[in-house]
Amino acid sequence: MPASFVPPRQVKIGDAAAFAGCTPRAIRHYHGIGLLPEPERGGDDRRRYGYEDMIRLLWIRRMADAGIALEDVRDAFAEGPADAQDGDGIEALLERVEESLAAQETELRRQRTAVQRMRVEGSRVGLLSDLVTERLKGLPEGSLRRADLDTLLVTERIFGPLGAAVQAARFVALATYPALREESDRVDDAEEALDDSVAVDDPRVAQVAAERHAFETALHAAIEESGLDEDDDALFDAWDDAHPETGDDEEDASGSDSGRAMCVLEATGKMPYDFSPARLRCMELAEELSAKNA
Structure with missing residues (x-):
């Protein structure tokens, strides 16, 4: 440093911001939230920052760059002694931040795994749980329709992965037997x-209900013939082995709330279906026929 150079005792906010690597607006925000004490103003009514102010500002910037919330930095400074290099408040804060980062890393790994599954299995199939995806493997490409996967997604939300995996047998059978798929489309x-133009007592309602019952009977027979119902037994056994304590199927592999199963009553009031009264009556009649022939 030249002998003739004399450093300033205080600097203005613009110089302070430039040295710290932030903006004057950021420094004013630090003042506003109580993170950086506001210095006295000079004769020109402008803030003047001294050495201690700059040291604190540099620590604030370093901690903020590490991803620590400004409110946490403020609390840490308040808890720790002002003249200590490692106050108790800052030490506790760093411990919490480390735990938070570890949790974020775990979540990022989970998200990356989910994205990789979507790329490998296909965007929609990959969104389903492993249990359901495994059931659908080996089917010819294009044999599953978007509506099939949409139905499985809804079922998994209501009944969990196990319920959706059991229902997947239906779509496996439809993909395996083209005649059944054709009849399913017709019904x-x-x-x-x-x-809404059809009355609930219209003869067509009972006729379609009988056709639905006949189709479901044929579909169930195909599932039994192909041994898919035996696979269901294996699914239940595998699920029980994986959940020995509770058998709880309320969470999928992601552990997120979107995987939590819902009770049927709860789902009924929250999942909309644009069914006319005649169609609802048709569904009731078909269920009555199934119960009568069970």
């Missing part, structure tokens, strides 16, 4: 035709 179209 679906007939049900959709029961719109």
Whole structure:
């Protein structure tokens, strides 16, 4: 340093911000939240920052760059002694931050695994749980429809991965037997035709209900014939082995709340279906036929 150079005893906010690597607006924010004490103003009514102010500002910037919330930095400074290099408040803060970062790393790994599954299995199939995805493996490409996967997604939300994996047998059978898929489409179209213009006592309602019952009977027979129902038994056994204490299927592999299963009553009031009264009556009649022939 040249002998003739004399450093300033205090600097203005612009110089302080430039040295610390932030903006004057950021420094004013630090003042506003009580993180950086506001210095006295000079004769020109402007703030003047001294050595201790700059040291604190540098520590604030370093901690903020490490991802520590400003409110936590403020609390840490308040808890620790002002003249200590490592106050108790800052030490406790760093411990909490480390725990938080570890939790974030765990979550990022989970998210990365989920994205990788989506890329490997396909965007929609990969969104389903491992239990369901495993059940659908080996099917011909394109044999599963978007509506099939949408149904499984809803079922998994209501009944959990185990319930959706059991239901997947239905779509495996439809993908395996083209004639069943064709009949399924025909019955679906007939049900959709029961719109608001059809009265609940219209003869078509009972007719379509009988057709739905006949189709479901044929589908169940195909599932038994192919041995898919035996696979269901293996699914239950595997699930019980993986959940020996409670058998709880309320969380998927992600552990997120979106994987929490819902009770049927709760789901009924929250999942909308645009079914006409005639179609609802058709569904009731089909269930009555199934119960009568059980």
